[in-house]
Amino acid sequence: MPGLHNTLAYERTFAMVKPDGVMRGLTGEIIRRFEQRGLKIIALKMVQPTLEMVDEHYPKAESWIDRLGEKTLATFGDYKLDPKEHLGSDDKHELGQQVRDWLMEYMTMGPVVCMVIEGVHACDMVRKLVGDTRPLMAAPGTIRGDFSVDAATAANTNKRSLFNLIHASENAEEAAHEIDHWFSPEDIHGYYRTDDSIAYGDRRHEDFTQTKL
Numbered sequence: 474m475p476g477l478h479n480t481l482a483y484e485r486t487f488a489m490v491k492p493d494g495v496m497r498g499l500t501g502e503i504i505r506r507f508e509q510r511g512l513k514i515i516a517l518k519m520v521q522p523t524l525e526m527v528d529e530h531y532p533k534a535e536s537w538i539d540r541l542g543e544k545t546l547a548t549f550g551d552y553k554l555d556p557k558e559h560l561g562s563d564d565k566h567e568l569g570q571q572v573r574d575w576l577m578e579y580m581t582m583g584p585v586v587c588m589v590i591e592g593v594h595a596c597d598m599v600r601k602l603v604g605d606t607r608p609l610m611a612a613p614g615t616i617r618g619d620f621s622v623d624a625a626t627a628a629n630t631n632k633r634s635l636f637n638l639i640h641a642s643e644n645a646e647e648a649a650h651e652i653d654h655w656f657s658p659e660d661i662h663g664y665y666r667t668d669d670s671i672a673y674g675d676r677r678h679e680d681f682t683q684t685k686l
């Protein structure tokens with residue numbers, strides 16, 4: 474039987490309880506949801522991010538910035554509101570750049586809790602538990618859908634980012650960059666969880682200190 478770490482689809486992801494999540498005392502609740510689903514927390518720390526740390530964390534690619542602007546345009550469209558009238562622009566790049574600047578302010582408002590999470594299809598699984606970027610659209614049962622109700626319309630007209638409690642990497646490539654950005658290799662701890670054996674066959678004698686895939 475191959476080791477769990479060599480199993481196809483067993484991967485790592487990065488998640489971060491954002492300043493609003495920490496300030497609302499939701500850190501424990503968020504971690505509980507990941508652990509309860511069978512995902513393993515293999516690194517954990519609280520950090521007060523600087524602007525430089527956040528700037529390096531989020532992509533600077535034009536396509537990513539445009540996507541932020543598109544989320545604003547989609548929400549304004551859904552509610553038949555004119556972004557030009559309320560925000561002074563309907564250009565996705567201009568709006569996206571503005572949102573990225575607000576995001577910098579939001580993410581430095583207070584400490585965050587960073588974690589590395591391991592498990593079967595961990596990136597997709599964590600994103601599913603987190604829910605839609607826009608809390609208004611997030612399904613009940615997800616972290617964002619159960620604890621927040623913010624919308625781009627409300628946030629942008631108040632010249633701020635969406636407050637949505639948590640960040641989670643979108644894919645394995647993004648996760649690798651973010652884990653490397655927030656953690657050193659010695660901060661990451663593989664270990665045996667008793668339910669590993671029940672979920673994936675007997676794993677009691679496996680070496681879980683080998684955290685690298």
Ligand code: ADP
Pocket residue numbers: 540541542543544545546572576605606625628629633634635636637639640641643
């Ligand atoms: P996610 O965090 O779900 O991966 P994105 O990567 O698209 O979402 O956006 C990064 C963060 O920027 C979001 O979590 C949210 O805090 C903020 N954000 C995204 N779109 C908007 C928007 N249209 N208006 C305000 N803030 C936004």
